[in-house]
Amino acid sequence: EPEVTQTPSHQVTQMGQEVILRCVPISNHLYFYWYRQILGQKVEFLVSFYNNEISEKSEIFDDQFSVERPDGSNFTLKIRSTKLEDSAMYFCASSGDRGALRQPQHFGDGTRLSIL
């Protein structure tokens, strides 16, 4: 069964440093997403991406965050200047040709980001 893959599985970074989280969505999917889950809390939507542009973003996704699809397979999340409160599990997800509406999203196994 095709799956979403994420790298690295764990990233430890000093506060104020830039970090890039990488994802390879399922190959025939067109919609891509980032979510985060702070330890012990619920999964929170960050951003969705379609046709090489952001389609929706949450209040969490401020100017410190950016997303990119640098080639035909990778989808990245960049945090420019990390804060302690950015420590969380970050999940990438993808879905087919109708977005979240009607089609479920499939999640990668996450990158645990720890900010020191």
Add this chain to the structure above:
Amino acid sequence: RKEVEQDPGPFNVPEGATVAFNCTYSNSASQSFFWYRQDCRKEPKLLMSVYSSGNEDGRFTAQLNRASQYISLLIRDSKLSDSATYLCVVNGNGANNLFFGTGTRLTVIP
């Protein structure tokens, strides 16, 4: 008001029991509804989509009540492997974001 509300549990049930989880959502315009399960420190995994007419997948039955903005999940003949957190998930105002509940923790006891 939270977009999606669930009873956090925990629900501790013996093997073979039937257990039901409920969820309410706040946005009457939501159109897509799902149940995901999440094992400890793992990613959410799709359990089933929820359709207006209700739907069943093996031991799992999901129901949707749009008038009450209420979703349910019924698990019959619980197995040890059903132990997990069950997440009620609803699409947001836009088409492309999902709101997750905090999850209901289920432990099936031998």
